[in-house]
Amino acid sequence: MSLIVAKFGGTSVASPERIKMVANRLIKMKQEGNDVVAVVSAMGKTTDELMSLAAQLSQNPPAREIDRLLSTGEQVSMTLLAMAIQAHGYRSMSFTGRQAGIHTDNEHAKAKITLVHADRIKAAIDQGIIPVVAGFQGIDKNGDITTLGRGGSDTTAVAVAYGIGADMCEIYSDVDGVYTTDPRVDPRARKLDAISYEDMLELSSAGSGVLQSRAVEFARKYHVVIHARSAFTDTPGTLVKEADPTMEQAVVTGIAHDTSEVKVTIRDAPDTPGVAAHVFTALASNNVNVDMIIQNVSEDGHTDITFTCPEADLPRARTVIEGLLGTLKAREYAVDESIAKVSIVGTGMKSSPGVAAKAFQTLADNDVNILLISTSPIRLSMVVKAEQVERAVCCLHTAFGLDGDSVFEEKMLSAEELAAKKQKGR
Numbered sequence: 184m185s186l187i188v189a190k191f192g193g194t195s196v197a198s199p200e201r202i203k204m205v206a207n208r209l210i211k212m213k214q215e216g217n218d219v220v221a222v223v224s225a226m227g228k229t230t231d232e233l234m235s236l237a238a239q240l241s242q243n244p245p246a247r248e249i250d251r252l253l254s255t256g257e258q259v260s261m262t263l264l265a266m267a268i269q270a271h272g273y274r275s276m277s278f279t280g281r282q283a284g285i286h287t288d289n290e291h292a293k294a295k296i297t298l299v300h301a302d303r304i305k306a307a308i309d310q311g312i313i314p315v316v317a318g319f320q321g322i323d324k325n326g327d328i329t330t331l332g333r334g335g336s337d338t339t340a341v342a343v344a345y346g347i348g349a350d351m352c353e354i355y356s357d358v359d360g361v362y363t364t365d366p367r368v369d370p371r372a373r374k375l376d377a378i379s380y381e382d383m384l385e386l387s388s389a390g391s392g393v394l395q396s397r398a399v400e401f402a403r404k405y406h407v408v409i410h411a412r413s414a415f416t417d418t419p420g421t422l423v424k425e426a427d428p429t430m431e432q433a434v435v436t437g438i439a440h441d442t443s444e445v446k447v448t449i450r451d452a453p454d455t456p457g458v459a460a461h462v463f464t465a466l467a468s469n470n471v472n473v474d475m476i477i478q479n480v481s482e483d484g485h486t487d488i489t490f491t492c493p494e495a496d497l498p499r500a501r502t503v504i505e506g507l508l509g510t511l512k513a514r515e516y517a518v519d520e521s522i523a524k525v526s527i528v529g530t531g532m533k534s535s536p537g538v539a540a541k542a543f544q545t546l547a548d549n550d551v552n553i554l555l556i557s558t559s560p561i562r563l564s565m566v567v568k569a570e571q572v573e574r575a576v577c578c579l580h581t582a583f584g585l586d587g588d589s590v591f592e593e594k595m596l597s598a599e600e601l602a603a604k605k606q607k608g609r
């Protein structure tokens with residue numbers, strides 16, 4: 184008998200039929216003698232729809248109200264799932280983030296979990312109840328509802344697993360595991376049986392949406408083993424856990440891409456000490472999350488400073504830069520929204536020279552122009568034009584020997600859902 188946390192994402196609870204499927208799966212786990220706690224995301228595209236409702240009423244909706252609004256999505260799915268389980272004669276109860284004891288700081292929209300007080304969930308399990316917890320949300324010390332960032336139900340699941348001392352945190356989605364790259368972009372992607380926390384964290388941070396990076400960070404810190412698997416089939420998925428000798432020892436573990444960033448260039452800023460400090464201090468204090476930075480070689484005492492940041496932060500970045508241009512005596516600034524980042528990830532890269540040279544040559548051979556580059560010991564990221572990102576992913580995937588023998592097959596998604604997934608990855 185095991186104690187299992189089972190998290191179901193938006194597509195897995197998108198309709199009453201799918202909620203019934205989830206209920207059946209949970210009941211089966213219970214019948215097999217396990218104790219199980221479910222964590223759910225909002226149904227289908229609910230979170231996007233709620234955001235667009237807010238956008239119709241305010242250009243800059245207050246973060247507190249947005250979090251309150253978005254948290255309702257998960258509260259709908261949690262109650263429906265609890266009802267579906269009860270309809271089969273099993274006991275179930277839904278819990279909001281607050282009721283499940285998920286305490287966070289007060290950073291609305293990207294709150295961090297500070298404490299998990301899981302007594303209520305544990306008591307429910309002891310009474311034979313299947314608790315259903317609303318993902319993505321918590322409560323700050325003022326009693327206000329917070330949310331954990333997009334994809335944050337994964338983090339709720341890991342936190343609940345830690346809080347109750349679960350044997351396993353199962354994360355069910357519309358893919359049957361973690362692949363060497365997004366299988367919807369490159370169908371020759373290969374499913375991994377296991378991946379280390381380090382590699383997974385780097386893939387998630389580089390844009391691989393299959394697991395939220397906060398969830399992986401939390402799992403690594405508290406030694407929670409994640410099993411990423413399909414909500415539609417019983418095939419075993421991918422274990423995310425501490426590195427061990429049985430894992431593949433590849434130089435490159437996978438390729439991630441991220442289309443959510445934009446590139447900003449400040450042109451002809453004076454090349455004097457303190458300019459970069461000035462720009463990036465102002466951006467940081469206005470909550471602009473800067474990712475890559477490059478500064479050109481100075482010509483005539485002037486230089487260009489380029490950085491990337493999430494598209495969501497662009498309005499704040501524009502305000503900051505417009506306010507600074509005069510003080511800096513820079514000529515102008517330009518924004519490029521049609522960019523994407525492709526990253527090669529692998530802890531094996533630490534001790535293997537030549538990855539960068541091979542990546543640059545591969546992109547050159549495939550006519551993909553590199554706009555920006557950044558490296559870490561276990562990651563190489565390159566910014567390219569958005570329309571070239573899929574080509575970049577596929578040719579790098581082949582060049583680094585990651586292609587599998589079989590082709591990824593879609594399971595259960597409707598044409599509309601597939602289109603939405605494609606759009607999301609763009």
Ligand code: ADP
Pocket residue numbers: 191192193194195224334355356357358360361362363364365366367390391392393394437604
């Ligand atoms: P959920 O809504 O259940 O949380 P997500 O949409 O967040 O599911 O995550 C699953 C999606 O992640 C898949 O549909 C897939 O397109 C995408 N994905 C991106 N990178 C990878 C990868 N390396 N392996 C598997 N899936 C990936």
Ligand code: ASP
Pocket residue numbers: 192193224225230231256318319332333334335336337
């Ligand atoms: N519903 C939230 C989102 O769409 C959280 C989640 O699905 O994990 O981002």
Ligand code: MG
Pocket residue numbers: 192334337392393394395
């Ligand atoms: Mg997700």
